Amino acid sequence: MDDEQEAIVQEEDNDQGQGADQSDGVAAGHGVAGSGFYQPPALRKNEQAIDLIDQIHNIRSYILMLSETVSEIQERIERLEKAIQGDVYYG
Known part of the structure; x- marks a missing residue:
């Protein structure tokens, strides 16, 4: 060459x-x-941990919202059952 x-x-x-x-x-x-x-590995891991914590917080909020919705649905079902029983007994 x-x-x-x-x-x-x-x-x-x-x-x-x-x-x-x-x-x-x-x-x-x-x-x-x-x-x-350039991000040092430790800083990158901290950012990933913060992102995971945020995701967990969002999931917890979503679960709380769903549980409140389930509670409302259960209350409505109970009221309907009472209304039906009332119709059967008094109707």
Whole structure:
């Protein structure tokens, strides 16, 4: 391989290396795509933990809302049963 070909190969290797290094930290498993901002693993884990806590809070709120709805439905059923029994006994 002559010097010119070797220089081209070296330049291609550099370009590929730079591409991997400039992939916003994603190649290393860190950072936000497109931001060019490096996030240490501990910070990333903290953000994931906060997201999970938010999701758990949302799920708990949803369960509470559903349980209130179930309670309302049960009350309506009880009132209907009493009304039906009243119709049967007094009708």
